[in-house]
Amino acid sequence: MKRTVLFVSDRTGITAETLAHSLLSQFESVEFDKINLPFVDSLEKAEAATRRINEVAKTDGVTPLVFSTLVDDALRAALEASDGLVMDMFHTFIRPLEKELGIASSHAVGRSHGVGSDTTYQARIDAINYAMANDDGITTSNYDKADVILVGVSRTGKTPTSLYLALQFGVLSANYPLIEQDMGDDSLPEALSEHRAKLFGLSILPDRLRQIRSERRPNSDYSSLRQCEHEVRHVESIFRREGIPFINTSAMSIEEIATTVMEHQRLERRWYG
Template sequence: MSSHANRSVFFVSDGTGITAETFADALLRQFEIRPKRVRLPFVDDADKAHQAVRQINHAAAVDGTRPLVFTTVVNMEVLQVLQQHCQGMLIDMFGTFIAPLEHELGMKSNHRVGRFSDVTKSREYHDRIEAINFTLEHDDGQTNENLEKSDVILIGVSRSGKTPTSLYLALQFGLKAANYPLIPEDFERRQLPPALLPHKKKLFGLTIDPQRLSEIRHERRPHSRYASLENCRYEVREAESLMRRAGIRILSTTHKSIEEIATIIRQDLEQLHGGR
């Protein structure tokens, strides 16, 4: 079997290409390959389609193997150019999935190009933008204002994954996610920061293996007290003890991706709201 290190993967769309790449990534993760990735968004007319074909076919010649081409193109003129001239393995995601759905539902799809032109006018879109702004304003305990408007408040020691998880919750799920660091002063007082006490039901604790935390902190501040394994063990132990005493849900981020962490938190929130 030939090596896949030289194989190129193209994500072609007449919109942003986010759908094509996200879907393709889910499929490619099933295989132990690390191909070269090329994004080709906004391929929305025949001329751009021919340019994309030239790039794909050049990659086929250079790589010595045909590229994988994932596309969510809905413009039929563009799609026909790709189908007729592309020397890669073309995977038409909309054609594969939309056509059977049209048949099953007994109706035609909208065939909208993913430019979000109409989405920007929707309430859901504005809610998501508002959530992102809220999350950025409330990153790392920058402000205590309007915490009552938050959907969730992540707490934990520095570098335990609070900021990326908060941003993912806002970007993907439209949740207003604040995050607040637990610091030595909190451990000495043996209680949560006063600003968080009125919002205990919204708190979600993140923890991490001290060894992994030390490695992460060494990348930021090498050979510092902050990054020492001894200090990391102390902070993690005290933070977990503090959160348990307060009855706060705790999740370890050590072996979980940001996507997994955010999904678990979202499910937890949905169950909490469903129980009201």
């Protein structure tokens, strides 16, 4: 069973796509073809989107699903005249909000997801630069500025999580790979122990680590189950002894790891997207 899904937005459509992805993943037996139509910010473009929906309806022989986030009522009306099942995420919730708050919304396109104020724009860019400059233990000299320092063995998701924390939340995240020579006597490197409260550990099941490492360096010592078991056991014993909070990332997405870090370390967002 196949069905075409269209995303129609006056901005990027990323919000609509993300929510729709979560909804559509509930219908496992259906294969969804996805089409993103971003930046639909004029009546002309809304009418072009409507024609596209109608073409799809004709070709497919079934009603296309349309997820939209259109602030402007006239554009939404144009879309709703199409042959698709139009679910507008903006309109659905703006009315109850207006009623509860007792004020009309400004109905202005592009209030969010813009560059924001110069301050928050700068906070986000700074966080990205910080994550890049303090990735993988390149340097340990900026840890006084860090909001969090992710630690763990190689390939547990430290780099993607640091970048996501920066892009999504504007948080200053460094990361440091724990490798054996650093921990000869089982004690943390001084650069880390000085900032113990900022440390957060990412661990993993040895067999999952073996899988991930094997993609990169198959049949190596580095990717052997024996080595993975050894490293994970060693690092987790340090986490426990030093009182460093840690999570098992084996079945977690980058978003889930990042959200858990935010929650556990009680970090404040510096940027809203």
